[in-house]
Amino acid sequence: MIEIKKVEGKKQLAAFVDFPHILYEGDPNYVPELHIAQHDILTPGKHPFHKHSTMQLFLAYKDGVIKGRIAAILNNNHNKFKNVTEGFFGFYDLYNDREVSKKLLNEAEKWLIDKGATKMIGPVNPSTNETAGLLIDGFDSPPVAMMTYNKPYYLDLLTEEGFKKNVDLLAYDLPTNVVDKKTLKLKELLRQRLKDRNIIIRNINLKDFDSEVQKILKVYNAAWQENTGFVPMTDDEFKYLAKDLKMILDKDFAFVAEYEGNTIGFALAIPDINQTLIKIKKGRLLPTGIFKLLFGKKKINYVRVIALGVNKEYRKAGIEAFFYAEIIQRAMDKKIRGGEASWILEDNEMMNKGLLKMNAKVYKRYRIFEKAI
Missing domain, CATH: 3.40.630.30 (Gcn5-related N-acetyltransferase (GNAT))
Known part of the structure; x- marks a missing residue:
């Protein structure tokens, strides 16, 4: 029964x-x-x-x-x-x-x-x-x-x-050893081209984290609003998520793009904390899980590009390409084996083409379903 x-x-x-x-x-x-x-x-x-x-x-x-x-x-x-x-x-x-x-x-x-x-x-x-x-x-x-x-x-x-x-929803795998070398060679040219247009790329300032979060939220809600299934995040929701992410954040993988001092884009890759969580029984940090989490973080060798967005009027300026190139370069410098870019909507033509050009491959696929009731 x-x-x-x-x-x-x-x-x-x-x-x-x-x-x-x-x-x-x-x-x-x-x-x-x-x-x-x-x-x-x-x-x-x-x-x-x-x-x-x-x-x-x-x-x-x-x-x-x-x-x-x-x-x-x-x-x-x-x-x-x-x-x-x-x-x-x-x-x-x-x-x-x-x-x-x-x-x-x-x-x-x-x-x-x-x-x-x-x-x-x-x-x-x-x-x-x-x-x-x-x-x-x-x-x-x-x-x-x-x-x-x-x-x-x-x-x-x-x-x-x-x-x-x-x-x-697509997930791309991009090992650092298969990245198209043109992507990295163009990085400094892209940086100069953006600078000539008064667009600066910098790391997120963790000492001014709350202010950075507010600026990034505006970009998130503007840049993603045309995506299927998108819902604007409230201030409280974004702050809640940011607080959680800050615990595992590596500032070397968190960037913002600014035009004349205004935030117009951001990119965030996070360490694949699942490499550690998989060893924590039933997801409980106490009594021993917390130590596995703390010590395991040092051994993580993979990242996830969790968010990358640019305000509509600044797309195709090369900001997205620079973000990816910078994340890849930092990963190589840190001896990280690669990363996942996810999730990408299957109809996001620009993002999918860009990832394929870098030699990334779709290795996982997720589906959202619907039914009239």
């Missing part, structure tokens, strides 16, 4: 957070999320997403044992920005059981319909500003920092319930 229950109280929330650890036990590519981070993002009052939107968590029990989980999500900021009536689902994890999947998705659908939604999109956890997409290709290696991972059968379970492709 399958029973779907709303998550209510600390005990069920803990079970919701911990379920993936049971599901993926023994999977060499599974990286546990930090327990405290997952707990906060799912708890009203802990994460700024809950200030403007709502979600309901569900657990599926079969013969009294948890067999799956899902979150139904109403992102009010998304609907207001896009002028739509869409709902989302996320935190979708389960055993390979079609009946469990059907009941979880139906329960989330009913909750969303009750809130006025006419379409169901996902998975997003809980929005495209956090982790998003279902891995559909590239199961042979662990995910990098802030990217998703799931079992291959999830794809069949979703399509069997009528979900269709909304958009694919």
